[in-house]
Amino acid sequence: MSEKPDSAQRPALKNDRYLRALLKQPVDVTPVWMMRQAGRYLPEYKATRAEAGDFMSLCKNAELACEVTLQPLRRFPLDAAILFSDILTIPDAMGLGLYFETGEGPRFERPIQSAADVAKIGLPDPEGELQYVMNAVRTIRRELKGEVPLIGFSGSPWTLATYMVEGGSSKAFTKIKKMAFSEPQILHALLAKLADSVTEYLNAQIDAGAQSVMVFDTWGGVLSPRDYREFSLQYMARIVDGLKRESEGRKVPVTLFTKNGGMWLESIAATGCDAVGLDWTIDIADARARIGDKVALQGNMDPSMLYAPPARIEKEVADILAGFGSGSGHVFNLGHGIHLDVPPEHAGVFVDAVHRLSQPYHQ
Numbered sequence: 281m282s283e284k285p286d287s288a289q290r291p292a293l294k295n296d297r298y299l300r301a302l303l304k305q306p307v308d309v310t311p312v313w314m315m316r317q318a319g320r321y322l323p324e325y326k327a328t329r330a331e332a333g334d335f336m337s338l339c340k341n342a343e344l345a346c347e348v349t350l351q352p353l354r355r356f357p358l359d360a361a362i363l364f365s366d367i368l369t370i371p372d373a374m375g376l377g378l379y380f381e382t383g384e385g386p387r388f389e390r391p392i393q394s395a396a397d398v399a400k401i402g403l404p405d406p407e408g409e410l411q412y413v414m415n416a417v418r419t420i421r422r423e424l425k426g427e428v429p430l431i432g433f434s435g436s437p438w439t440l441a442t443y444m445v446e447g448g449s450s451k452a453f454t455k456i457k458k459m460a461f462s463e464p465q466i467l468h469a470l471l472a473k474l475a476d477s478v479t480e481y482l483n484a485q486i487d488a489g490a491q492s493v494m495v496f497d498t499w500g501g502v503l504s505p506r507d508y509r510e511f512s513l514q515y516m517a518r519i520v521d522g523l524k525r526e527s528e529g530r531k532v533p534v535t536l537f538t539k540n541g542g543m544w545l546e547s548i549a550a551t552g553c554d555a556v557g558l559d560w561t562i563d564i565a566d567a568r569a570r571i572g573d574k575v576a577l578q579g580n581m582d583p584s585m586l587y588a589p590p591a592r593i594e595k596e597v598a599d600i601l602a603g604f605g606s607g608s609g610h611v612f613n614l615g616h617g618i619h620l621d622v623p624p625e626h627a628g629v630f631v632d633a634v635h636r637l638s639q640p641y642h643q
């Protein structure tokens with residue numbers, strides 16, 4: 281099942297505007313994809329998930345993971361595919377016992393509570409415990425047939441640690457903050473292991489065929505500016521330093537996304553990443569003025585805008601395009617994941633509007 285990547289046999293990329301925009305090279309129209317573009321807002325996803333049995337079985341079945349990756353691309357002219365998997369694959373492979381409680385989100389049977397718990401953790405082998413992810417990457421690349429590039433991803437060390445220490449999703453992050461502020465050496469030992477593991481995992485995804493990678497720092501924005509640098513940014517910078525930046529004769533762009541990280545754009549851009557993901561709480565014109573000379577920007581429509589009537593969605597797309605202005609360096613996206621109860625047709629309106637309304641900005 282784990283055929284070796286063979287770039288010589290791979291078809292040339294037909295639509296590379298997503299990769300070009302991340303490198304600020306000229307494009308014909310602004311590329312667009314949607315965070316969480318595969319998922320429960322699509323009836324065909326629910327059917328495939330039911331066939332798999334549960335969410336992790338879906339992730340572990342390369343053919344079905346490939347199927348749900350491609351589903352949104354059959355409906356909408358998206359400019360990139362994103363691997364169907366989850367950020368919690370690494371903690372699961374580290375032996376924490378991931379499970380999903382219906383309606384409750386992810387949970388761990390054995391959360392991290394002590395220095396001894398951290399010491400016990402080994403780095404998972406990307407072609408061992410995590411081989412199912414690499415098999416999904418290889419299968420998706422084969423089935424994409426060069427139509428659009430494939431994005432690989434991971435959670436940031438801080439974001440993964442929040443789930444591992446809290447034992448699941450959290451609102452107040454009390455356990456991990458207690459650890460950060462009273463026993464910081466334990467948390468740093470965990471974050472260092474996670475940074476090494478994420479680096480190996482993303483490099484293996486690149487070897488398996490991912491053409492760009494993104495780090496999701498969903499919970500970095502719950503930290504103070506100083507604590508963000510110490511517990512999140514520093515480890516993402518270490519990952520950026522350790523990543524392969526070229527594969528199959530092309531650059532492999534890296535995008536960092538800290539939700540609620542608008543205050544810290546300059547320091548995120550200074551890590552050496554190629555692009556910075558923006559949530560909707562920042563004006564993209566301000567973001568471009570601050571860091572647009574260094575990096576590309578990805579974002580940033582409020583995902584709740586997809587509840588609005590089509591004309592309102594189109595106006596929002598037009599306003600964000602005008603905010604970014606002319607030239608390359610913008611990948612249109614939602615500022616966070618698509619909600620599970622938006623009408624799929626509204627996602628289509630959004631994608632079409634980006635392509636149609638962005639033409640004048642690329643002449």
Ligand code: 1CP
Pocket residue numbers: 314315316317318319320329335362363364365366367368385386433448449450496498616617
């Ligand atoms: O079908 C289901 O019931 C499971 C829901 C689900 C899905 C569809 C989970 C559980 N994960 C996923 C897929 C997923 N997760 C993708 C797929 C690719 C895509 O189409 O975009 C990606 C990129 C993720 C990444 C992810 N998982 C993040 C980072 C991005 C973000 O949204 O902030 C986070 C924080 C997770 C954790 C997670 N996994 C699943 C859920 C419900 C959650 C969030 C729990 C929470 O709110 O704390």
